[in-house]
Amino acid sequence: MKWVTYEAGDGVRTGVLDGGSVRGLAAGTTLEGLLASGGLTEAGEDAWRAPAEVRELAEVRLLAPLRRPPSVRDGLCFLDHLRGCYRALGRDVELAEVWSRSPAFYFANADAIVGPYDDVPISPGSTMFDLELELGAVIGRGGRDLHPDRAEEHIAGFTLYNDWTARDHQVVDMAQGIGMAKSKDSAITLGPALVTVDELEPYRRDGRLMLELSATVNGEELTRGTLAQMDWTFGELLAYISRGTDLTPGAVIGSGTVPGGCLLEHVDTPGLADFKRWLRAGDVVSLSGVGLGETRQTVTQGIDVIPLRADG
Numbered sequence: 433m434k435w436v437t438y439e440a441g442d443g444v445r446t447g448v449l450d451g452g453s454v455r456g457l458a459a460g461t462t463l464e465g466l467l468a469s470g471g472l473t474e475a476g477e478d479a480w481r482a483p484a485e486v487r488e489l490a491e492v493r494l495l496a497p498l499r500r501p502p503s504v505r506d507g508l509c510f511l512d513h514l515r516g517c518y519r520a521l522g523r524d525v526e527l528a529e530v531w532s533r534s535p536a537f538y539f540a541n542a543d544a545i546v547g548p549y550d551d552v553p554i555s556p557g558s559t560m561f562d563l564e565l566e567l568g569a570v571i572g573r574g575g576r577d578l579h580p581d582r583a584e585e586h587i588a589g590f591t592l593y594n595d596w597t598a599r600d601h602q603v604v605d606m607a608q609g610i611g612m613a614k615s616k617d618s619a620i621t622l623g624p625a626l627v628t629v630d631e632l633e634p635y636r637r638d639g640r641l642m643l644e645l646s647a648t649v650n651g652e653e654l655t656r657g658t659l660a661q662m663d664w665t666f667g668e669l670l671a672y673i674s675r676g677t678d679l680t681p682g683a684v685i686g687s688g689t690v691p692g693g694c695l696l697e698h699v700d701t702p703g704l705a706d707f708k709r710w711l712r713a714g715d716v717v718s719l720s721g722v723g724l725g726e727t728r729q730t731v732t733q734g735i736d737v738i739p740l741r742a743d744g
Contacts, residue, residue, distance in 0.1 A: 433476045434625040434725075435463055435589070437499060438492040444499075447487075448479045449625060454492055455483035463498050463626060467572055467588060467681040472628075495547040497591055497626040498570065498682060504540040504620065505673060506566070506595055506686035509664040510657075513689040516697035521704075534672050535664035538612045540595070540620060540686070548592070548623030548727035554713065554734035555618040558598035560704055561711040561731065565647040565655060565693030565719055568593035569666050570626055571683040576674055583670035586679065589628040592645075592719045592727050593686045594621035599696055599704060618734075622684065624725040632723050640665065645690050645721045649711070655692030662687065 434449040438456075446463055447456035457479055466472045508514060515525040546552060554561045572588025595616065602615035635643050646656040669685065691697070699707045711717070713733040720726040 433628045433631060435472075435476070435497055435628070436623075436625045437463060437495045437497050438487070439495060440487050440492040444495065445485070447483065448476055449489070450480075450486075452489050454487045454489055455479045456485040456487060458484045464501060464682045467570070470573070470681070472572065472588060493547075494549060494624050496545045496622040497624075498622060498684060499545060501542055501545070501570070501682045501684045502680050504542045504545070504684045504686070505537045506540045506593075506616075506688065507535050507537040507664070507669045507673075508688040509535055509662045509666075509669055510688050510691050511663040512661065512691035513693065513697065516691055517694075520696055520699035535669045537669070537673060537685075538616070540612075541617050542684075544618060545620050545622055546729075548621060548725075549729060550621075551730050551732045552596060552619045552621070552717075553732045554711065555596075555598035555601060555614070556735050557737035558600055558734065559710065560599035560707070562597045562599050562695045563647060563649070563693075563711065563717050563719075564595035564597055564689040565645055566593040566595055566689055567591075567643065567645060567659065567687040567721065567724075568622055569670075569685045569687070571679050571681055571685070574678060574680050576678045577676065578671045578674040578679070580665070580668045580671040583667040583674070584665075586670060587629055587666065588681075589626045590632065590641075590643075590724065591622050591626050591684075592624070592721055592724050593684070594619075594717070594719055594727065594729075595686060595689070596620065597694070599710070603704075621719070621727055621729065623727055627724055635723055643722050643724065645693075645719070645724075647690075647693050647720075648718045649695075649709075650716055654695070654698070655690060657690040657692065659687075661691055
């Protein structure tokens with residue numbers, strides 16, 4: 433099933449896509465609640481059998497399928513993305529051995545989630561605003577200390593994930609050395625739907641999903657890749673994340689960026705500030721994935737920075 437959260441003039445609703453229409457559930461039903469209760473499958477059957485309403489897709493505004501998940505983590509499962517960033521920065525692309533020991537991840541801002549067609553303001557003060565093409569896994573069944581061979585069984589479904597990033601702020605975050613902060617704080621796109629695992633089985637080969645993902649800026653393709661390029665699988669990522677802690681239903685886990693799926697990897701100037709392709713107000717960014725749908729968002733001007741102190 434393809435689950436969506438939508439607004440049609442009388443409040444936020446949850447439903448399933450049926451071609452060009454949405455079969456909605458009763459008001460007050462949320463995907464977060466269905467995942468927490470374990471009732472997603474039963475609710476989907478209800479939506480098909482006896483929906484509370486049926487709306488034409490063209491009449492509704494799709495929101496992020498999960499508007500406020502209990503947690504969001506973002507991994508780094510495509511090491512060629514990291515090599516591409518290092519190359520653009522003039523660094524040695526030979527990765528340290530630590531990157532082959534475990535998949536890296538950081539805690540992201542669950543309060544910054546936006547919908548698949550929402551405008552996205554540039555982070556305050558940023559002049560090097562960027563996108564990141566990713567796939568988000570949504571936890572359906574909670575667990576702890578998961579085994580990498582079975583951890584994917586805890587995934588309810590997948591959604592497109594855009595990890596908007598202010599690269600100039602990221603320079604500061606990295607210098608401070610305690611993790612991603614204001615560079616990753618302004619927006620995370622999820623959507624257009626939460627596509628359940630069974631819906632994506634036709635794209636599985638040798639036990640692994642081989643979905644193709646792509647990103648465009650102003651209609652020009654930036655990159656195209658597949659999950660076959662992952663150095664760390666979702667099973668390995670979830671097993672690592674769940675060591676000594678609980679993964680809860682509704683939690684969102686990002687795959688990390690598909691190689692070439694951010695502007696930083698395409699920097700071709702001596703300095704980052706000289707690069708002319710950073711996102712500007714009016715740019716249109718779109719992510720798409722086979723079986724997942726497409727996001728389409730316009731970048732808008734952000735606000736000026738409010739000084740922390742009177743002396744600047």
